[in-house]
Amino acid sequence: DSxxxxxxxxxxxxxxxxxxxxxxxxxxxxxVYWYQQSLDQGLxxxxxxxxxxxxxxxxxxxxxxxxxxxxxxxELNLSSLELGDSALYFCASSGQDMNTExxxxxxxxxxxx
Amino acid sequence: GQSLEQPSEVTAVEGAIVQIxxxxxxxxxxxxxWYQQHxxxxxxxxxxxxxxxxxxxxxxxxxxxxxxxxxxxxxxxLQMKDSASYFCAVKDQGGKLIFGQGTELSVKP
Numbered sequence: 001d002s003x004x005x006x007x008x009x010x011x012x013x014x015x016x017x018x019x020x021x022x023x024x025x026x027x028x029x030x031x032v033y034w035y036q037q038s039l040d041q042g043l044x045x046x047x048x049x050x051x052x053x054x055x056x057x058x059x060x061x062x063x064x065x066x067x068x069x070x071x072x073x074x075e076l077n078l079s080s081l082e083l084g085d086s087a088l089y090f091c092a093s094s095g096q097d098m099n100t101e102x103x104x105x106x107x108x109x110x111x112x113x
Numbered sequence: 114g115q116s117l118e119q120p121s122e123v124t125a126v127e128g129a130i131v132q133i134x135x136x137x138x139x140x141x142x143x144x145x146x147w148y149q150q151h152x153x154x155x156x157x158x159x160x161x162x163x164x165x166x167x168x169x170x171x172x173x174x175x176x177x178x179x180x181x182x183x184x185x186x187x188x189x190x191l192q193m194k195d196s197a198s199y200f201c202a203v204k205d206q207g208g209k210l211i212f213g214q215g216t217e218l219s220v221k222p
Contacts, residue, residue, distance in 0.1 A: 002155065002157070035212075041214070042212055042214040042215050043212040043215075045210065045211055048208050048209060048210065050208070055207075055208040056207045056208035058209060058211075088153070090155065092156075094210075100145070100146040100161055100202060101158050101161055102210060103158065104155040105155060106155050107155060
């Protein structure tokens with residue numbers, strides 16, 4: 001158990017809908033990263049938050065947004081969903097800003113039908 | 114931009130040694146890490162190299178050469194349970210933690 005909690009584990013939704021994925025980092029970790037992993041693909045970096053502030057953005061679609069709250073949990077919002085958004089979405093947390101050791105949650109498997 | 118290259122797949126037999134290479138290009142550099150991911154599971158951290166040289170953790174070792182922008186993960190005494198995908202990762206000065214596309218390791222009996 002990495003200490004990172006993601007909910008829900010599975011999500012099935014229709015095209016055009018909006019969903020929210022939630023991540024609770026390890027206790028004390030200030031950094032939260034979000035990744036998208038499509039079938040048999042690598043981990044695509046979406047966004048990084050550090051202590052409530054957006055720190056870095058990857059190739060995140062405009063339909064996607066995220067935030068990190070004062071209690072350090074984070075949410076990833078996906079809207080106007082398309083079939084191609086079906087993927088595993090992971091969040092990871094890290095204890096220090098420039099540390100490359102990150103702890104991953106179990107992921108949310110999103111299926112868009 | 115940032116990029117990491119690693120082989121897409123490697124096959125080895127139980128008990129053997131295998132090396133997975135990673136070359137990277139990044140703006141700013143804060144070390145090279147390696148992660149393991151079993152099918153559909155969460156990636157787990159294996160090792161980190163911030164400075165040149167070899168880091169050893171049990172059967173796994175990782176090496177970094179910053180001048181060559183190159184590193185590798187060495188797995189010894191391979192076991193069937195080592196069959197998984199292995200990712201190298203770097204962090205750039207912008208704060209992105211970027212992963213390679215992953216190397217799928219198949220360990221055969």
